[in-house]
Amino acid sequence: MSTPQVFIVDDDPVALMILKKVLAKCDVFPAPLSFVNGKQMLEHLQKSFSVTGRYVIFLDINMPVMNGWEFLEAASAFANRDTITVYLVTSSTDETDHNKAQSYPLVAKFLSKPITLDMLNDLQ
Amino acid sequence: MHRDKKKYAIVVVEDNAGDFFLLQDYLEETILAPEIIHLESFKALEEYLTDTSKAIDIVLLDLSLPDKRGEELIKEALNIIATAPIVVLTGYPDFSFAVKSLGLGISDYLLKDDLNAATLYKSILYNIERNKNVVKLKESEQRYSDLFHLSPLPMWVYDTETLQFLDVNLAAEQHYGYTAEEFLQLTVADIISEVTDDNPLFTGTAGESKNIFRHKKKNGAVIYVDIRSNRIPYNGNKAELVLVNDITESLTYLKAIEQQNKQLMDIAWTQSHVVRAPLARIMGLVYLISDEEMPLEEKTELLPYVTQSAHELDAIIRKIVKQSKLILPKDTDV
Numbered sequence: 001m002s003t004p005q006v007f008i009v010d011d012d013p014v015a016l017m018i019l020k021k022v023l024a025k026c027d028v029f030p031a032p033l034s035f036v037n038g039k040q041m042l043e044h045l046q047k048s049f050s051v052t053g054r055y056v057i058f059l060d061i062n063m064p065v066m067n068g069w070e071f072l073e074a075a076s077a078f079a080n081r082d083t084i085t086v087y088l089v090t091s092s093t094d095e096t097d098h099n100k101a102q103s104y105p106l107v108a109k110f111l112s113k114p115i116t117l118d119m120l121n122d123l124q
Numbered sequence: 125m126h127r128d129k130k131k132y133a134i135v136v137v138e139d140n141a142g143d144f145f146l147l148q149d150y151l152e153e154t155i156l157a158p159e160i161i162h163l164e165s166f167k168a169l170e171e172y173l174t175d176t177s178k179a180i181d182i183v184l185l186d187l188s189l190p191d192k193r194g195e196e197l198i199k200e201a202l203n204i205i206a207t208a209p210i211v212v213l214t215g216y217p218d219f220s221f222a223v224k225s226l227g228l229g230i231s232d233y234l235l236k237d238d239l240n241a242a243t244l245y246k247s248i249l250y251n252i253e254r255n256k257n258v259v260k261l262k263e264s265e266q267r268y269s270d271l272f273h274l275s276p277l278p279m280w281v282y283d284t285e286t287l288q289f290l291d292v293n294l295a296a297e298q299h300y301g302y303t304a305e306e307f308l309q310l311t312v313a314d315i316i317s318e319v320t321d322d323n324p325l326f327t328g329t330a331g332e333s334k335n336i337f338r339h340k341k342k343n344g345a346v347i348y349v350d351i352r353s354n355r356i357p358y359n360g361n362k363a364e365l366v367l368v369n370d371i372t373e374s375l376t377y378l379k380a381i382e383q384q385n386k387q388l389m390d391i392a393w394t395q396s397h398v399v400r401a402p403l404a405r406i407m408g409l410v411y412l413i414s415d416e417e418m419p420l421e422e423k424t425e426l427l428p429y430v431t432q433s434a435h436e437l438d439a440i441i442r443k444i445v446k447q448s449k450l451i452l453p454k455d456t457d458v
């Protein structure tokens with residue numbers, strides 16, 4: 001199995017920086033690439049997507065241009081859980097968001113910010 | 125012969141002494157001790173009834189008195205005699221008039237020539253007993269009429285074909301501002317308000333909404349009413365009995381509460397999405413800074429982000445407090 005490519009999608013630069021620093025301490029998700037909205041993430045995937053690739057995406061929900069839900073809709077059209085694993089990362093503790101996340105097969109887990117090293121280690 | 129031992133108070137209005145004598149004879153033949161009150165004119169009857177508070181069992185009325193006769197006599201006698209049955213006695217057989225007088229409300233119509241002790245006794249006994257039921261029925265009718273007219277909720281009866289009001293109660297008059305006479309000139313369509321609004325009860329398909337109507341009062345004020353109705357035959361018309369419950373005030377409260385709920389939900393959404401964003405950042409930053417392995421310069425670099433997020437959180441909380449004050453009643457302490 002190939003090493004997964006790791007991505008962070010979040011419009012908040014501070015949140016992005018925090019997650020990057022936490023991921024850096026964790027060996028499992030090396031060298032993450034970051035995007036500030038779902039559209040950028042989607043465009044990157046459309047250019048480089050391979051069905052044999054492995055992609056792990058830490059995805060924020062509330063973003064301008066294309067939010068997390070819209071990205072999930074678009075990505076579900078060409079990918080499944082064998083290629084893309086999405087961790088929804090949000091500051092929301094809203095039940096409805098939590099329930100909605102379960103309706104997308106790409107979503108492996110719903111993570112409430114802040115993300116800690118323990119949480120990342122639990123994902124393995 | 126066996127004679128009835130009951131005490132009957134019998135008023136006999138008869139000006140002819142011979143006829144009266146005969147009647148008295150017949151009465152005493154079948155009744156042991158009849159109390160016979162003999163009066164000779166309508167005027168005497170009127171005076172007797174005004175003066176006495178004594179219960180009368182029956183009135184035997186001769187149809188041709190010196191001061192009044194015939195139909196006029198019957199009508200006026202019915203007016204002044206409250207509950208006792210009236211048996212008309214006459215010397216002239218007039219079948220159609222006999223039927224008519226029974227229709228007016230007298231209890232029996234006897235021909236003097238056909239009279240004997242037994243027939244008179246039978247008529248007296250039958251009519252006293254039958255009248256008891258008539259009186260009961262009248263009281264019962266009155267009671268039901270009172271239930272309608274004195275109901276604290278507006279009620280009316282309307283013709284389901286012409287929509288004309290057939291009867292309205294006092295509460296309806298007071299609530300809608302029309303007098304009973306004015307109501308009877310209107311149809312149900314006249315009190316339905318044409319004003320449209322966005323009240324969900326009128327656009328929704330909720331099961332109950334079919335009972336809710338918008339009415340207008342005489343002064344033009346629009347009210348919302350919950351209508352309950354039942355079919356009822358009314359003087360030969362196909363009619364409906366309608367009970368009206370004004371729910372305008374409840375609806376106003378409901379609207380206010382729904383609006384408040386929406387605003388509270390907005391606040392809850394903000395809590396979850398907006399408030400938590402800077403808080404989650406602060407928590408994340410503090411988590412990073414707590415790491416003993418992190419060099420001091422790097423920690424110092426992170427501190428401004430903590431301050432910035434704290435200020436952001438502060439601003440959001442102030443905004444929420446302000447919002448909450450707007451939706452809560454003025455006199456509530458927040």
